[in-house]
Amino acid sequence: MSDTVTIIDNKTGKQIECPVLYGTYGPPVIDTKSLYNELGMFTFDPGYLTTASCRSAITYLDGEKGILMHRGYPIEQLAEQSTYLEVCYLLLYGELPTREQYDGFRADLNKRNLVHEHLERFYTGYLYDAHPMAIMVGITGALSSYYHEALDINDPVDRDITAKRVIAKMPILAAHCYKHAMGHPFVYSRDDLGYVQNFLNMMFSLPNRAYVPNPTAIRALDLLMILHADHEQNASTSTVRLSGSAEANPFACIAAGIVTLWGRAHGGANEAVLRMLTEIKDPKNIPQYIAKAKDKDDPFRLMGFGHRVYKNYDPRATIIRKACHDLIDELNTVHQPLFEIAMQLEEIALKDDYFIERKLYPNVDFYSGIILKALGIPTSMYTVMFALARSAGWIAQWMEMMTDPDFRIGRPRQLYIGTEKRDYVPMEKRSQRHD
């Protein structure tokens, strides 16, 4: 097998040998770094369809086969046997923790599970009905103001503390968004509760009513968080890396990731799915929505369907779908009509040529909202839940990038298609032709 690819400029006859790099899995990658120096050309790949932006040892996914692994562990095994905190440790440090390491990690998180009281004032600047993702963007960005001067991003100890701060504080920021919307007092974090139970307690306990933990709900949310913890170089993770490559404050980088995640094409889809299922209202209306999704003149897309990488069933969706069934059996709060619509919609879409030809399958967001609804989490908080879980992946990817020997500022190039050079025209002499 050749270790290089020859690129020939047919116009000049000049040619270069580009090294081919091999990872553990996945397609080989052509190293085109010398292309500009040797041939004076860039590569063109809008949307990064075939561009590997970095080396990474954290997550691997094979979209054709529907495989997802973190540090070599298949997502199915992690979902079945692990916990979210264990997965956080795995993403950060590369190995599953021993009991001692896990206890130490938990103790380190507990040390950091308070936020400055002053942060409360940031929330009061938002209207009670502000979208929680808008608040998350601002509040997470505000966190950078507490950890800036003293934080040395080149110091591995500071980076490690930063990662622990992110994982410890994100549940607090997220729960406070909900409390702000409800007009309820903020609830402090508790060291004696597990990570997910503590989050639910901060969300739902009230001064006059304690939160009664439901083990099924805790396990379902833990599972959902495992499934959202990391997903390779997706748009929000790439945003975090790109911001981080400029040596920006890591909390501000996470805020940038939250901005990207909010988009409907990305994490915002979970909220959009539930709104869509509610709008469909009755299974008899499904064909009308399928027709809308297929109509090229209609911007509507079937939310929770399709993925840039998965051209097969998203393995996370398979797990969540089953979890929905289990929840229906165990909790009576699952809004079954929506689940029924979702299952019928999936069945109809998967038999439709439009979806078959384009390899459009349900993704992680298709069923997650149904679980969140069952847990009593309001629809506008769904993408916040995604952000909460994904912050572990974001900060793990940031940590990895900071020690990458290829670390340098991310700076894509472009194909300029604008006007050729021209001379400035004083305002009174300009024509109206561009109107």
Ligand code: CMC
């Ligand atoms: N409904 C209808 N048609 C679709 C859909 C959909 N959900 N997704 C893709 N298509 C069509 C698209 O119109 C195009 O058709 P054609 O070839 O005739 O022009 C073809 O499928 C390929 O689509 P694309 O836009 O080129 O694919 P992409 O890889 O750029 O986009 C996607 C991927 C996830 C943004 C897109 O599938 C989508 O918008 N899905 C709905 C939103 C969604 O569920 N997002 C969550 C993604 S997974 C979790 C996450 O990332 O956070």
